[in-house]
Amino acid sequence: MRTRLVLLAAGAALVLMLAGAGFADGMLFPTAEMPRQPFSVKYHRVTVTIDNQIAKTHVDQAFVNDTDRALEGTYIFPVPEGARVRDFTMYEGDKPLKGELLTKEEAVRIYEDIVRRQRDPGLLEYVGRDTVRARVFPIPAKGEKRFTVDYAEVVSREGNLCKYLYPLSIERFSARPLEDVTISIRVKSQVPIKNIYSPSHEVSVQQVSDHEAEVSYEASQIKPATDLVLYYALSEDDIGLTLLSYKERTGQGYWMLLASPQAPRKDEVVAKDVVFVLDRTGSMQGDKIEQAKGALQHCLKSLHSRDRFDVIAFNESPNSVGDKLMPASAANVKKALGFVQGLSARGGTNIDKALSSGLSLLDGADRPRYIVFLTDGLPTVGETNVETILTRVEKQNEARARLFVFGVGYDVNVHFLDKLAQQNQGVSEYVRPQEDIEGKVSAFYAKVAHPVLTDVSLELDGAKLKAGETYPREPYPDMFAGSQAIFVGTYEGSGAATAILSGRRARANGGARKQRYVLKARLASNDTEYDFIPVLWASRRIGHLLDEARLHKDKELIDEIVALSKEFGIMTEFTAFLVTEPGVAGDVARERASTALDDASSRVSGPWGVGQTQNAARLKTTAAPQATGGGRGGYGGFADSYGAAAPAKPSGAAGRAGSNQAFVDAEGRVQAIAGVQNVGRQTFYQQGKQWVDQRARPKMATVNIQRFSEAHFQLARASAEARRYLALADNVTFVMNNQAVVVGDSGKTRLTAAELKTILGST
Numbered sequence: 235m236r237t238r239l240v241l242l243a244a245g246a247a248l249v250l251m252l253a254g255a256g257f258a259d260g261m262l263f264p265t266a267e268m269p270r271q272p273f274s275v276k277y278h279r280v281t282v283t284i285d286n287q288i289a290k291t292h293v294d295q296a297f298v299n300d301t302d303r304a305l306e307g308t309y310i311f312p313v314p315e316g317a318r319v320r321d322f323t324m325y326e327g328d329k330p331l332k333g334e335l336l337t338k339e340e341a342v343r344i345y346e347d348i349v350r351r352q353r354d355p356g357l358l359e360y361v362g363r364d365t366v367r368a369r370v371f372p373i374p375a376k377g378e379k380r381f382t383v384d385y386a387e388v389v390s391r392e393g394n395l396c397k398y399l400y401p402l403s404i405e406r407f408s409a410r411p412l413e414d415v416t417i418s419i420r421v422k423s424q425v426p427i428k429n430i431y432s433p434s435h436e437v438s439v440q441q442v443s444d445h446e447a448e449v450s451y452e453a454s455q456i457k458p459a460t461d462l463v464l465y466y467a468l469s470e471d472d473i474g475l476t477l478l479s480y481k482e483r484t485g486q487g488y489w490m491l492l493a494s495p496q497a498p499r500k501d502e503v504v505a506k507d508v509v510f511v512l513d514r515t516g517s518m519q520g521d522k523i524e525q526a527k528g529a530l531q532h533c534l535k536s537l538h539s540r541d542r543f544d545v546i547a548f549n550e551s552p553n554s555v556g557d558k559l560m561p562a563s564a565a566n567v568k569k570a571l572g573f574v575q576g577l578s579a580r581g582g583t584n585i586d587k588a589l590s591s592g593l594s595l596l597d598g599a600d601r602p603r604y605i606v607f608l609t610d611g612l613p614t615v616g617e618t619n620v621e622t623i624l625t626r627v628e629k630q631n632e633a634r635a636r637l638f639v640f641g642v643g644y645d646v647n648v649h650f651l652d653k654l655a656q657q658n659q660g661v662s663e664y665v666r667p668q669e670d671i672e673g674k675v676s677a678f679y680a681k682v683a684h685p686v687l688t689d690v691s692l693e694l695d696g697a698k699l700k701a702g703e704t705y706p707r708e709p710y711p712d713m714f715a716g717s718q719a720i721f722v723g724t725y726e727g728s729g730a731a732t733a734i735l736s737g738r739r740a741r742a743n744g745g746a747r748k749q750r751y752v753l754k755a756r757l758a759s760n761d762t763e764y765d766f767i768p769v770l771w772a773s774r775r776i777g778h779l780l781d782e783a784r785l786h787k788d789k790e791l792i793d794e795i796v797a798l799s800k801e802f803g804i805m806t807e808f809t810a811f812l813v814t815e816p817g818v819a820g821d822v823a824r825e826r827a828s829t830a831l832d833d834a835s836s837r838v839s840g841p842w843g844v845g846q847t848q849n850a851a852r853l854k855t856t857a858a859p860q861a862t863g864g865g866r867g868g869y870g871g872f873a874d875s876y877g878a879a880a881p882a883k884p885s886g887a888a889g890r891a892g893s894n895q896a897f898v899d900a901e902g903r904v905q906a907i908a909g910v911q912n913v914g915r916q917t918f919y920q921q922g923k924q925w926v927d928q929r930a931r932p933k934m935a936t937v938n939i940q941r942f943s944e945a946h947f948q949l950a951r952a953s954a955e956a957r958r959y960l961a962l963a964d965n966v967t968f969v970m971n972n973q974a975v976v977v978g979d980s981g982k983t984r985l986t987a988a989e990l991k992t993i994l995g996s997t
Contacts, residue, residue, distance in 0.1 A: 260311035260381055261407050262297045262370065267351045272301045274409040276378060282398070282419040287389040289398055290320075296380045299373045300409050306371040309333070309381055310344060312360040314399060317387035324368050325380040333368035341365035346947050353942065356407065358950040359961040394467045395476060406457045415458075417451075428474025429492035429718060430466035433766035436858050437464065441716050444496055465492075472496050473687065473713070475753040477733055479725075480767040480915070483760045486702075487725040488767045489694070491733055493751075494718040495686040504685045504739075504746065505540035506602040507559055507635075508533075509592040513609035513642075514547045518579040522642060522671065526608060529675035530574050533606065536683045537562035544595055545570050548588035549581030550615045559595050585609060586617035589627050596633040600746055602688045602712060603635035605660075608675065609651075610642035612839070620650040628657050636660040636712070638682070640675055641844070643667055644902075648843040649784070649835075656781075659709045662851075664844045666902065684715035687737035688746070692721055696731040699757060705774035706854065713737070720857055722771040728759035765914035770856070772802035777853030780806060784835050784846065792828045796820070800928060803910045803917030807849055807897045808834070813909040816919035816928065834900075841902030849897045913958050918966070924978065927959070927968040935973040937993055938981030941965065945982045949975070953994050971995030 262273040276296040283290050299305055313319060313335075322333040336344065344367060345357045366383060373379050389398050398419070405412055426444035432451075440448040449464060467476045473495045481487035510530055514523065530545065537543055542559035543566075546552045555573045560566045589607065596603045617623055631637075637658035639651045642665045655662040663678060665671050690710040694701050702724035713719050725731075733753045738746040776798050783791040799809040800816070800823075808830045812818065818826075837843050895907040909920040917928045939945045941964045949956045959968035960977065967976045970993055982989070 260293065260295055260309055260366070260383060261405070262307045262309050262373075262379065263348050263352065263407070265306045265308050265369070271352065271407055271409045272299060272305060273297045273307060273373075274300055275405055275412045275415075277414040278405065278412060278416070279414075280417040280419075282417075284389055284398065284419065284421040287391065287396070288386065289389050290386045291384065293383040294380070295382075296378050297373075299375060299377050299379075302375045304372040304374050304377075306369070307373055307379075308344070308348070309366075309368040309370055309379075310341075310348075311366040311381075311383050312341075313364040313366060313385060314387050315363065317385045319366060319383065319385045321382070321384040322366050322368070323382045324370065325382075333366050336365045336367050338362050338364050341367075342951065349947075350942055353964060354407075355941075355946075355950075355964050356403075356961050358947075358957050359403075361950055361957060362954070394469055394474075395465065396468075397465070403458055403461045408457055411455045411457055423468065425468040426470060426474070426496060428467050428469045428471075428494045428496075429476045430464065430494070431492055431718065431720070431857065432464040433770065433858055434460050435464075439718070441494075467492070471751065472739075472749075473735065473751045475733060475735060475751060477731065477753055477755040477757075478764045478767060479757040480762060480764045481725075481728060481758045481760060482762060487728065487757060488771050489723055489725055489731075489757055490764070490767045490770065491692070491694070491721040491735075491753075492718060493713065493721070493735055495713050495715060503538050503540065504602060504688065505538065505542075506604060506685055507596055507599060508537070508541060508543045508603075509559075509595055509605045509635075510534075510543070510545045511552075511588050511592045511605060511607045512545065512547045512574075512577070513549075513583065513588075513611065514577050514579050514581075515549045515583045515611060516580050517583075517611050517645065518642075520579075522610060523577065523579040525671035526642070526675070527574050527577060528672040529608075529679075531571055532672065532676040533679045533683075534567050534570050534574070536679060537567060538684070539563065543570070544592075545573060546588060546592050547573075547577050548584060548591075550584050552584075552588045552591040554591065582615035583609070583611045583613055584615040585613040586623045586626065589623070590630060593627065593630045593633070593635065596631075596635050598633055602685045603633050604682070605635050605637045605658075606640070606675075606679070607637060607654075608640040608642065608671075609646065611645050612647055620647060624650070624653055624657060627654065631658055634659065638678070639663070640665060640671075640678075642671060644840045644844055646844070647838045648847045649838045652781070652847050653785075661711075662847065664848055666844065681717060682712075682714050685712050686715050687713040687735075687739055687749070690719070690735065690737040692736075693734040694723065694725075694731060695734075696727070696729055696757065698727040698729040699731055700726040702726070703771075703775060705771065705778060707778060720770075722767065722774055724771065725757055728757050731755050731757045762915065768915050769802055769804070769912055772798050773804050773853050773856055776804055776806065777850045777855075780808075780846075780850040780853070783831055784850075787828070787832065787835070789824070789828070792824050792831065793820075796823045796827050801917065803912050803919075803928070804853070805895055805897070805907045805910060806853070807846070807899060807905075810897070810905070810907055813907055813919060816921065816926070837900075841898075842900040845898035845900070845902055911962060913962055916959075916968070918962060918968075923965045924976075925963045925966045927974070929969040930967055930974045934969070936976055937973060937989070938976045938978065939985075940981045940983050941977050941979065943981075943983040945985045946977060948985050948990060949993065952990055956994070 264272055276298050279294040281292045319335055323330040324333060342361055345361055349355055349357050370379055389396050427447050430439050430447055430449060435451050438450045442448055467474060473493055476492040479487060479489045512526060512530055539562055541562040543562055544554055544556050544559055546554045555570045592605050637655055637660035639655045639662040641651045652662050665674050704723035735751045739749040776795055779791050779795050796809055799805055800812055805813060808827045811826055834842060834846055896904050899905045911918045918925045950960050959966060965978050967974055975993060
């Protein structure tokens with residue numbers, strides 16, 4: 235089974251989002267009370283065309299009756315606000331049968347009836363929308379039913395940012411994981427597209443041209459638990475900038491800056507210097523060396539004619555193609571390819587001398603300078619003290635080259651390689667034993683092959699603002715063609731803000747010029763629409779703190795990691811215990827996290843060492859703090875690379891809420907984290923059968939409501955915010971208007987107008 239989203243965009247800024255006002259896929263429900271949902275989705279195919287902000291959507295779905303008897307069902311399809319249904323068809327064999335369109339008032343009764351019968355509140359999220367309904371009978375035992383829906387709507391636009399909404403979450407009601415989902419969207423516009431971004435799913439983005447892009451999402455064996463959110467903006471600038479902010483009326487503000495460069499003209503390609511340093515020691519024998527050679531050959535073929543390069547292969551001593559950097563002419567590339575093809579693996583590992591040889595080739599030329607270093611072992615020949623090697627490399631790197639490190643396998647010192655990259659403005663990547671070296675290195679190099687803006691700096695200023703922690707930390711990474719930079723930070727105050735992105739951009743006749751890109755915007759004083767920004771900021775800060783704590787083991791760092799994990803629901807391999815014991819005392823939590831980190835930090839190689847650095851890197855670089863899918867186990871791509879996902883999720887409605895987090899454990903296995911969920915900015919922990927808002931406090935004023943009573947539905951009808959919390963589970967505790975609302979087995983069955991107003995406050 236595969237889940238796939240493909241977005242073909244040729245303009246018009248787009249957002250795929252459900253923040254309480256979108257629409258949903260259709261779903262088939264039994265008309266009679268049954269112990270479980272008997273229908274599952276066989277396939278779900280969506281085709282969307284957007285032309286001058288007019289979106290036309292075609293949905294094609296098929297459902298399977300998983301039981302051994304014929305059943306009656308009700309198909310419902312919540313319609314987007316402002317959309318006009320053009321056609322709805324149910325197929326009885328080859329014969330089409332029409333459905334009916336219900337107003338939002340009529341639809342409320344349908345939703346509430348299904349919620350009562352299914353004992354599952356998830357549908358409450360869709361209260362307040364027009365709905366297409368069809369009564370379906372018979373649905374044969376093990377048989378199928380097919381539905382199609384066509385509707386049109388105007389895509390909204392605010393400034394340079396527009397949005398189109400398409401959630402997937404109603405598919406979670408399917409009896410089994412989805413067999414096939416394909417969503418294809420084509421958008422046309424004359425304005426260049428910039429800043430394509432999804433905070434909800436780890437999507438693959440390919441910018442075909444300035445006016446066309448492709449975004450894809452694939453997963454398998456999952457029930458979508460979150461709605462897919464995808465943004466992109468329009469801009470004529472060389473580098474498009476988009477600034478978004480989140481701030482509650484009181485409290486800290488959070489901002490996010492998206493920056494994506496326009497594809498450079500052929501005469502604007504930045505010439506770069508690249509030195510490839512390849513480990514050819516005995517431990518690389520077999521598939522390792524052949525894959526590494528393939529990766530290196532791919533990189534060589536990707537060089538631009540203006541680039542300069544050399545290749546160094548090393549064991550006890552280094553051996554290079556040339557004695558200095560060579561122009562990437564056809565003849566020199568051919569020579570280097572032949573050199574690589576003739577390499578064999580043998581001998582010991584002299585990392586110190588290999589890196590020294592590579593750095594000696596680089597000078598202070600007015601161009602980006604990179605070293606791509608690939609090794610599978612520890613230093614065994616020459617200087618073997620890693621601290622000494624680090625000091626020597628940092629001192630010798632006068633050219634300020636960025637060092638990209640690839641550690642192959644588990645027999646590497648990850649602390650050494652991480653610091654090697656960190657101290658030299660680069661990044662470290664790791665190739666696990668079951669991964670393909672050639673594929674991973676080639677994919678990485680494709681991203682960095684065409685630098686557009688180098689020596690990047692960022693300023694965010696405003697007369698009434700005080701900027702706080704910004705991630706990534708300086709020095710900022712270079713920006714490459716087809717890439718996108720994401721900066722997040724905090725602020726106090728509100729009002730006018732100026733973002734200035736600076737760097738060195740290629741000149742048409744060679745060299746580079748200093749370039750500034752300025753965006754004037756406003757940072758909100760009370761706007762909670764972009765509620766993913768705080769979670770994204772916290773994720774990146776935790777990743778940074780984990781790196782710092784592994785190196786320095788500072789008590790205050792541990793305290794902050796624990797506090798951020800509890801508040802934002804971002805679990806790590808050192809704080810996952812907070813899920814099962816969310817009320818654990820601060821001192822105990824700190825001690826547990828500190829002990830676990832001390833133990834882990836003592837193992838600088840092996841699966842645990844590699845896992846730690848990749849867990850932290852994932853938090854530091856994630857673009858989708860609440861991402862789901864992306865791998866066989868549905869944990870953001872972890873399962874594809876690292877194998878089995880571990881703990882089972884809770885059953886029932888709470889199980890439907892599921893988990894969207896995972897980490898790699900000491901044995902290199904994926905551990906899925908159940909029992910924690912984010913609903914927008916807020917974090918919920920599972921305590922027994924109750925899901926509890928982390929803001930709830932013991933002495934807080936409390937209102938108890940009996941689940942599935944009239945009071946339950948009164949609250950759902952009255953507040954979109956309450957609907958989001960109520961849809962999480964049938965037993966849930968959430969905070970509104972500084973009081974805890976407890977929905978459970980007992981409590982009020984009906985609310986007076988005054989009681990309802992007290993709960994809702996000014997919302």
